[in-house]
Amino acid sequence: MAAEIVCSRWTALVVRELLCGTTRFNDLRRGVPRMSPSLLSKRLKELEDAGVIAATPSGQPGAMNYRLTEAGEDLRGVIMSLGFWGQRWVESSMSLKNLDPSLLMWDMRRGLEPSPLPPRRCTINFIYPELSADRRSWWLVVNGEKVDLCLTDPGYEIDLYVRSSLRTMTAVWMGISQLSTEVEAGNIQLTGDKAIARSIHQWLALSPFAKAERAVKN
DNA sequence: TGTCCGGTTCAGAAACTGTT
DNA sequence: AACAGTTTCTGAACCGGACA
Numbered sequence: 001m002a003a004e005i006v007c008s009r010w011t012a013l014v015v016r017e018l019l020c021g022t023t024r025f026n027d028l029r030r031g032v033p034r035m036s037p038s039l040l041s042k043r044l045k046e047l048e049d050a051g052v053i054a055a056t057p058s059g060q061p062g063a064m065n066y067r068l069t070e071a072g073e074d075l076r077g078v079i080m081s082l083g084f085w086g087q088r089w090v091e092s093s094m095s096l097k098n099l100d101p102s103l104l105m106w107d108m109r110r111g112l113e114p115s116p117l118p119p120r121r122c123t124i125n126f127i128y129p130e131l132s133a134d135r136r137s138w139w140l141v142v143n144g145e146k147v148d149l150c151l152t153d154p155g156y157e158i159d160l161y162v163r164s165s166l167r168t169m170t171a172v173w174m175g176i177s178q179l180s181t182e183v184e185a186g187n188i189q190l191t192g193d194k195a196i197a198r199s200i201h202q203w204l205a206l207s208p209f210a211k212a213e214r215a216v217k218n
Numbered sequence: 219t220g221t222c223c224g225g226t227t228c229a230g231a232a233a234c235t236g237t238t
Numbered sequence: 239a240a241c242a243g244t245t246t247c248t249g250a251a252c253c254g255g256a257c258a
Contacts, residue, residue, distance in 0.1 A: 041225065064225090
């Protein structure tokens with residue numbers, strides 16, 4: 001019965017998003033970009049029926065807040081174990097086959113640590129030169145504790161440009177390669193505010209599973 | 219008036235299951 | 239293995255409300 005609830009397609013990823021603090025339908029969509037909205041809607045209802053999540057009105061008409069119940073929160077160990085298992089045993093070449101800049105940037109936005117950055121608004125422009133124009137440039141705008149992700153130029157002065165291939169950045173995010181190694185090799189180019197560039201190790205969020213030791217090599 | 223958000227609906231494709 | 243029926247999933251279109 002438990003497997004029926006948790007093991008249907010996409011469900012573990014939806015629960016992971018909720019465990020990471022996502023509460024809104026469209027934010028869940030961004031976190032699981034290949035899942036269709038109709039199926040997400042269906043899965044949320046199933047999880048609600050199963051007592052894993054509770055949906056409450058958000059205040060905005062028609063919109064709901066989705067939160068894990070105690071039973072849902074109790075799945076944290078299961079979902080994290082699954083993530084660490086994947087990091088340890090799923091071949092990285094397989095993981096790096098389906099690169100997705102929106103998923104990568106969305107996760108970086110979520111995990112970004114604002115405290116090492118100056119206490120003013122900071123704008124960091126990530127550029128993946130090999131991608132098509134509509135997916136090439138991404139902006140992270142950090143203002144206090146608030147972090148926004150933009151796919152169109154927000155118009156602010158850029159504090160730091162981060163230029164690399166999507167593959168390199170994804171490999172760093174996954175913990176397959178080291179940030180410092182890629183920067184030293186010139187595969188990740190940092191231009192702009194030197195202090196922000198220096199502290200990138202502190203504010204840039206990697207995958208929660210990046211530290212897991214890999215059992216299979218590329 | 220146009221755009222965005224938070225969904226829902228629906229037709230068709232793909233995958234799965236059971237039968238022969 | 240082949241086929242037919244069923245289930246699941248996708249992607250596009252759509253809706254209503256909020257907001258600039």
